[in-house]
Amino acid sequence: MRKAEIKAWEDGILQVSVPMDPPLRWVNSYIVTEPEGGITVIDPGPHTAEAELAWQGVLDELDLSWDHIRQIFVTHHHPDHYGLSGWMQARSGSRVWMSERAHAEARMSWGAEATLNESLPLLFLRHGMPEELVQGVREHLESFLTQVTPQAEVSYIDAAVPLVLGGREWTPVLTGGHAPGHVSLYEAGSGLMFCGDAVLPQISPNVGLQPGSDPQPLLTFLEGLRMLRSLPVRRAFPGHREPFTAWAERADSLLRHHEERLDTAAQLLAGGPQSGFAVCEALFRGRVNSAHQLRFAMSEALAHLAELVRRGRAATLTAEPGGPLLFAAAER
Structure with missing residues (x-):
């Protein structure tokens, strides 16, 4: 102890x-x-x-x-x-x-x-x-x-x-x-x-x-x-x-840290539509070693994507049947 x-x-x-x-x-x-x-x-x-x-x-x-x-x-x-x-x-x-x-x-x-x-x-x-990662977060x-x-x-x-x-x-x-x-x-x-x-x-x-x-x-x-x-x-x-x-x-x-992370997430979307999990993996690659860290990383990635949408820098796409929700760079 x-x-x-x-x-x-x-x-x-x-x-x-x-x-x-x-x-x-x-x-x-x-x-x-x-x-x-x-x-x-x-x-x-x-x-x-x-x-x-x-x-x-x-x-x-x-x-x-x-x-x-x-x-x-x-x-x-x-x-x-x-x-x-x-x-x-x-x-x-x-x-x-x-x-x-x-x-x-x-x-x-x-x-x-x-x-x-x-x-x-x-x-x-x-x-x-x-699903297997989601189950770990649930537990x-x-x-x-x-x-x-x-x-x-x-x-x-x-x-x-x-x-x-x-x-x-x-x-x-x-x-x-x-x-x-x-x-x-x-x-x-x-x-x-x-x-x-x-x-x-x-x-x-x-x-x-x-x-x-x-x-x-x-x-x-x-x-x-x-x-x-x-x-x-x-x-x-x-x-x-x-x-x-x-x-x-x-x-x-x-x-500054969060503005830089927003820019990084926007750059990821510039390469094509991405799921929230794909953005999470790219933002936090190599730094997630437990369900605890994965929960925080995924929630933080979604928070930054929500802010990009609010600022007009990203848009959400309707999911294909059985597929995940996607985020895409907003047209300017």
Whole structure:
């Protein structure tokens, strides 16, 4: 079992590296010390036996009990951020905060109301992914249920109302693209930002198209990224990798990355109509080694194709009987 690492930052912020599955291997949780002696936990991590033990070790090292947890804040619904919140809530009695849209995405993904485990594989089939690969994605999706069980009783964040953490008011900043209803927290006085996966150093947040969710995730992501870039951030605390300071530069790099990927996808279509899966293979050739990576790659390829269609640079073609949907370069 891997032990969670604790690193202290300014203003009473502790970074807790919680173990998770490859390829990322670690997710950043954060502890904010409250004036009365309790703590707020941001993004507790996935619900696994290893993460349970890691958190017990963190509390022991800090000489804290579960009762010290006053509230849990979740930036978005992905299992590596949201998954442990229900388990932690049951032990601490604390409230769990997330956006209403993020909670709706969680319900769509897991539990009695879930539809994603069937609708996403069907979408991939329609866009040309072979059945044997689709089955691997289906099994991969089903494997997440234990990582989000039990699910939390959630209180909804009002984006117009500041959240109080560590005795200070933080502004909720709603964005999407990586995850609908993603909430970052910004404290203007200090220039500090808890940004979840909205902006990551060194790696690009996955931007994926999913049925029943945002039909234009890349557009949403780019708009949110431009808005986040406009904020004067002194230090950002991301969901993965290390806290960083070059906020505007990193946002600019991500904006360029997606424009370049759009251009690459458009060049692929210039050679003739392509299925979404064919574009996915060309964009991510050699970098997909698991069903997890394939799901992200396929969803991201479809998100970029949807944006090309929106911009008038591509068009969808009616599928031949039994064949996949195709994308073609738009006539100019």
